[in-house]
Amino acid sequence: MVSRLIRHAGVLTLAAIGLQAAPALAKDAPVYTGTFSRTAVDGYDAVAFFTQQQPVKGDKRYSLEWNGAEWRFASAENRDRFAAAPEKYAPQYGGYCAWAVSQGYTASGDPRHWKLVDGKLYLNYDAEVQKKWEQDIPGFIAKADRNWPAVLGK
Template identity: 55%
Template sequence: MINSKILKWVLFLILGGAVAFAGVLYYVGFFSSSAYFSTDEGAIRGYDTVAYFTESKPVKGAKEYTTNWNNADWYFSSKENLVLFKQNPEKYAPQYGGYCAYALAHKHVANTDPEAWKIVDDRLYLNYNKGVQEKWSKDIPGFIKKADDYWPESTPAQRLN
């Protein structure tokens, strides 16, 4: 016979673990209907995706220059950048839905830091943080190939269907 106190603790730990796991899934966008990593700040945590190309640096977007594309809110630092994005969103949107390029190369999905970025062949890639970006930089073509192969299987929107 199992001691009722032990059973209660085991159930408490299982339920607590399940709640924590659900929180992690929510945080990385698993339940999102958007194929783009988005927080309450918007896609790319509210950074202007066009500015990476036009200013060669991350720039925080402003609420007055906003659009919704692919079920994510995109913020821009200027009206000009908003117009450029609306004309060709696929050109400016980050690869892999804004999820970490290094993680996807390793068959994982992870959120990203807007400060950990690189443009390769006119495409924007983001990473989890600058430390991960350093690892990614050691074999960018190889990691892009691996992530390209994995990305269609791992998009959050596809996992829901």
């Protein structure tokens, strides 16, 4: 009975902490890192999308700080490439979903749903959203470009 009460008290404490932290996390940052995280692109190597044409998980040993987030890479070489030209490799719209930004709001970008367009990396929320985005990529990019970064203040 006592262990059950302790377990319930722990759950209630964690819930209270989460509710207090939620308003602090509500404001969108320039780089999407997820709730309770500082890791960009969900820990995937942003350079690998360009060099290996696929998502590759980064390694904490090869990380750096840029634009308020921790970026992880699969190798020291990729980390150094990113450090030399982060704007070239970082996903557009801070890694938020490109389609959502085109619609005037933000949603998380998932590195498993990505596309390189004209040498730039775009992420989408999921496969369903990516299918919508692929129906008019140039049009949605133009809309998202107009909305970015003002959409962060909404």
